Amino acid sequence: MDERNEQPGGEAGGGLVPSRRMVLALGAAAASTVVTVRPALAQTAGSVMHCQIPVPAPQNAGSYIAPDGSVVAPGTAGAFPPPPRPLTGEEAKALLNHGPTPAGLDPEAAQAYVNYIRRLQAGMSGFTCYASLQMPR
Amino acid sequence: MTAAARELTGLLTDPARAGEVADWTALVSAARAESLAGTLAWRLAGVPLPREVERLMEDARRASETVRVEALWEAEMARRALAPLGVPVVLLKGTAYAAAGLPAAEGRSIGDLDILVPARSLPEVERALLAAGWEWVKEDAYDDLYYRRWMHELPPLIHRARDRMIDVHHTILPLTARPKPDAEAMIADSAALGNGLRALAPADMVVHASAHLIADGDLAGGLRNLWDIDRLLRHFAGADAGFWAELQARAGHHRLWRAVHRAARLANDLYATPIPESWRIWDSADPLFRARMLARDGWGRQTARGLRFGFYVRSHLLRMPPLMLARHLLAKARR
Amino acid sequence: MAGPRYLADADVLAVAAEMEGLTIVFHQASGQTHILAPPAPQILAALAGDAGDEEQILSRIGADFDLAPAAPAALAARLAELEAAGLVHRP
Amino acid sequence: MKHVFRLKVGPVAFRIGSDWEAPLAQLRRLYAGYPTPEGICDFTVRVEADKPWRRRLRPSVAIRGDYVLPDAAPLPLAQGLLAAEMGMNLQMALGQRRYLLLHAGAVERDGQALLLTGESGAGKSTLSALLGERGWRFLGDEFALLGLGDGELRPFPRAVSLKNAAADLFADLPEERFGPVLSGTPKGTIRHLRPNDAAIAGMHDRVPPALILFPRFGPERPAAVRPVGAAELFMRLTQASTNYVALARTGFDALTRLCRSVPAAAIDYGSTEEALALVDRLWAAR
Numbered sequence: 143m144d145e146r147n148e149q150p151g152g153e154a155g156g157g158l159v160p161s162r163r164m165v166l167a168l169g170a171a172a173a174s175t176v177v178t179v180r181p182a183l184a185q186t187a188g189s190v191m192h193c194q195i196p197v198p199a200p201q202n203a204g205s206y207i208a209p210d211g212s213v214v215a216p217g218t219a220g221a222f223p224p225p226p227r228p229l230t231g232e233e234a235k236a237l238l239n240h241g242p243t244p245a246g247l248d249p250e251a252a253q254a255y256v257n258y259i260r261r262l263q264a265g266m267s268g269f270t271c272y273a274s275l276q277m278p279r
Numbered sequence: 280m281t282a283a284a285r286e287l288t289g290l291l292t293d294p295a296r297a298g299e300v301a302d303w304t305a306l307v308s309a310a311r312a313e314s315l316a317g318t319l320a321w322r323l324a325g326v327p328l329p330r331e332v333e334r335l336m337e338d339a340r341r342a343s344e345t346v347r348v349e350a351l352w353e354a355e356m357a358r359r360a361l362a363p364l365g366v367p368v369v370l371l372k373g374t375a376y377a378a379a380g381l382p383a384a385e386g387r388s389i390g391d392l393d394i395l396v397p398a399r400s401l402p403e404v405e406r407a408l409l410a411a412g413w414e415w416v417k418e419d420a421y422d423d424l425y426y427r428r429w430m431h432e433l434p435p436l437i438h439r440a441r442d443r444m445i446d447v448h449h450t451i452l453p454l455t456a457r458p459k460p461d462a463e464a465m466i467a468d469s470a471a472l473g474n475g476l477r478a479l480a481p482a483d484m485v486v487h488a489s490a491h492l493i494a495d496g497d498l499a500g501g502l503r504n505l506w507d508i509d510r511l512l513r514h515f516a517g518a519d520a521g522f523w524a525e526l527q528a529r530a531g532h533h534r535l536w537r538a539v540h541r542a543a544r545l546a547n548d549l550y551a552t553p554i555p556e557s558w559r560i561w562d563s564a565d566p567l568f569r570a571r572m573l574a575r576d577g578w579g580r581q582t583a584r585g586l587r588f589g590f591y592v593r594s595h596l597l598r599m600p601p602l603m604l605a606r607h608l609l610a611k612a613r614r
Numbered sequence: 615m616a617g618p619r620y621l622a623d624a625d626v627l628a629v630a631a632e633m634e635g636l637t638i639v640f641h642q643a644s645g646q647t648h649i650l651a652p653p654a655p656q657i658l659a660a661l662a663g664d665a666g667d668e669e670q671i672l673s674r675i676g677a678d679f680d681l682a683p684a685a686p687a688a689l690a691a692r693l694a695e696l697e698a699a700g701l702v703h704r705p
Numbered sequence: 706m707k708h709v710f711r712l713k714v715g716p717v718a719f720r721i722g723s724d725w726e727a728p729l730a731q732l733r734r735l736y737a738g739y740p741t742p743e744g745i746c747d748f749t750v751r752v753e754a755d756k757p758w759r760r761r762l763r764p765s766v767a768i769r770g771d772y773v774l775p776d777a778a779p780l781p782l783a784q785g786l787l788a789a790e791m792g793m794n795l796q797m798a799l800g801q802r803r804y805l806l807l808h809a810g811a812v813e814r815d816g817q818a819l820l821l822t823g824e825s826g827a828g829k830s831t832l833s834a835l836l837g838e839r840g841w842r843f844l845g846d847e848f849a850l851l852g853l854g855d856g857e858l859r860p861f862p863r864a865v866s867l868k869n870a871a872a873d874l875f876a877d878l879p880e881e882r883f884g885p886v887l888s889g890t891p892k893g894t895i896r897h898l899r900p901n902d903a904a905i906a907g908m909h910d911r912v913p914p915a916l917i918l919f920p921r922f923g924p925e926r927p928a929a930v931r932p933v934g935a936a937e938l939f940m941r942l943t944q945a946s947t948n949y950v951a952l953a954r955t956g957f958d959a960l961t962r963l964c965r966s967v968p969a970a971a972i973d974y975g976s977t978e979e980a981l982a983l984v985d986r987l988w989a990a991r
Contacts, residue, residue: 168684192891194778271776303745633936
């Protein structure tokens with residue numbers, strides 16, 4: 143063990159090491175008392191590169207995008223053909239923030255693309271780029 | 280084949296030759312590209328090295344230790360999720376080597392968590408994982424159907440908080456591949472690890488590693504997978520003189536003798552793995568496999584484009600009969 | 615008392631730093647860092663190397679603290695969070 | 706590869722290879738006076754054709770190397786210098802394991818370091834470069850490297866990447882310290898600036914950190930200072946670090962030590978002069 147286990151001096155008033163008969167609240171059922179530090183890869187992606195999100199992923203090239211963002215067969219009624227090129231991180235960011243539709247894209251199709259991007263998960267093409275747009279800071 | 284990849288295999292085999300390395304930067308780039316940087320660093324531990332090289336190897340050893348802890352933790356979280364079911368959960372590949380403390384785990388990169396469970400338990404395993412925070416990583420319904428009907432594993436799942444993938448296998452090769460390994464026997468003969476999880480029996484571990492390398496993929500990352508086989512063979516055969524006969528019999532039982540035999544020959548060729556004299560035959564395709572595995576240059580780039588494409592096509596042919604392959608490619612093309 | 619029993623690693627709080635009322639824990643088994651607010655660290659301390667159900671947890675914490683009146687579900691909610699983070703499990 | 710440039714910045718050595726000579730010639734010029742690594746390079750960057758046929762036909766540059774991210778977009782060859790710079794950043798962000806890497810600018814005075822961190826666009830890069838020309842020694846504008854054992858910073862004085870109007874603030878500096886004007890990049894118009902001789906000469910000194918600031922630029926906002934406590938600092942720095950999680954216990958030890966020993970504050974500023982005055986005031990009071 144080392145100095146980190148000892149009571150810190152200074153600013154940490156009302157520290158946690160049980161001072162006897164301190165009152166402890168178990169909290170409201172909905173409150174959160176555990177936050178786990180996650181890797182800041184998303185931050186990295188945003189800060190060191192210019193990224194892109196293929197819509198849809200390359201292995202589904204040619205598929206249409208339904209208004210809810212799901213990938214459907216080409217020609218499906220009510221769905222939109224994919225954009226002619228991958229969306230850049232900047233374009234996706236603008237769309238996610240209800241900004242202007244990027245040049246060359248149909249506004250309704252763009253909304254379907256946004257929904258597709260929202261459904262991206264780790265392991266899918268474009269996810270690191272999407273994650274980098276989601277950073278709170 | 281390239282000098283950098285050959286130098287890498289040579290140095291892994293005989294770390295004492297570190298003094299002969301002329302271009303460490305090229306060697307490290309090739310090792311990183313082949314996911315062998317941590318392995319190389321552990322092999323070179325204790326060998327006199329130039330100071331800057333030694334520091335880089337220390338960094339790589341530290342990084343591989345983090346990888347090991349994270350992989351074992353992911354296995355533990357899967358164990359906690361699946362423990363109430365009471366079904367045997369067999370760890371596969373890197374996580375299994377780490378959990379069993381095998382030499383193959385030293386410095387090894389470990390990505391996804393791979394587990395093998397009885398086919399009949401799949402629905403409850405799937406439910407338990409979904410309840411414990413894992414989610415589907417699916418691009419669309421065709422992929423999902425394809426996995427469920429033809430593959431040897433569930434569609435991949437990812438944990439929503441930890442961002443780690445799990446592959447849940449019910450056998451070790453795609454259902455469409457010609458060899459039909461006896462997954463039930465593999466599970467029945469697996470050994471308890473002491474942490475509530477299981478690992479394949481030694482011979483089955485080699486059979487699986489060989490099937491994965493030779494009979495399934497396109498040999499991308501082949502040097503790392505072949506290094507696993509070298510370490511496993513040396514370890515198991517060194518402890519048990521009867522291992523070779525057992526391995527041959529077991530490989531035959533799973534219809535994977537050809538893959539095991541080829542993997543052993545390649546390991547002998549590239550990593551000087553001691554194998555029985557009678558196993559050392561000449562095979563006209565071995566040089567192609569060898570060249571494919573060594574297709575990595577000192578900038579970390581893949582070389583031998585045509586050869587790689589050939590192995591890519593082969594990997595698809597191995598997985599499916601031609602008619603099914605045609606249907607699969609057509610469905611992909613239509614989308 | 616019925617209800618599940620929980621357990622934390624004996625050394626779960628061995629590498630921790632306290633800052634401004636929060637406990638920052640480096641969890642050695644997972645390599646993860648967790649930032650904990652009360653009463654999470656106290657619950658962990660009560661379960662470190664010593665399994666217990668809700669009643670036992672309350673009595674162990676009660677030895678050091680006066681417990682404020684709380685909703686019956688509060689402790690279960692805290693335990694669920696710690697379990698999801700992998701800091702406690704059911705032995 | 707056909708063309709190669711090796712570069713040492715502080716404790717880190719890079720090998721940069723390219724299919725084309727032009728981006729490397731620009732790098733050589735930009736990094737004139739920097740040491741050439743003698744032994745092994747820590748990281749390899751490849752500035753190569755996106756696809757084989759993209760070497761000559763509408764050349765398009767992919768950022769690759771020992772460590773890669775899957776979603777990186779290619780750049781036109783005219784921005785090859787930027788690709789090389791991004792490639793070096795990527796290697797650090799994904800591969801650095803010897804130091805705790807913080808996404809921060811850093812400058813030194815009186816033998817101690819000031820760290821400037823915060824979201825991109827907050828002005829940390831411009832501020833650290835400006836301070837580096839006004840009596841402080843420039844340590845870096847992008848990444849701060851914190852020693853895991855000793856808690857001291859290693860200078861990493863890469864070329865400063867000045868975006869859009871920021872270059873105007875440095876108009877009095879000699880032209881030979883600037884790289885080419887790169888217009889139409891994903892981040893607007895970029896111009897690189899070579900740090901001054903003092904920064905290059907001192908790149909191997911270690912500096913203990915003494916103050917951490919989170920600047921935030923807003924022309925309409927009144928200048929303001931808010932102290933940042935240790936716990937908040939810890940949380941913010943885990944998100945400003947690309948390798949905190951990968952460093953496991955060593956990262957935890959280094960970061961908790963930093964957060965307990967170094968004061969921190971968030972500052973809002975509406976103009977560069979305001980920011981520089983705030984920095985002076987807080988530095989004197991640290």
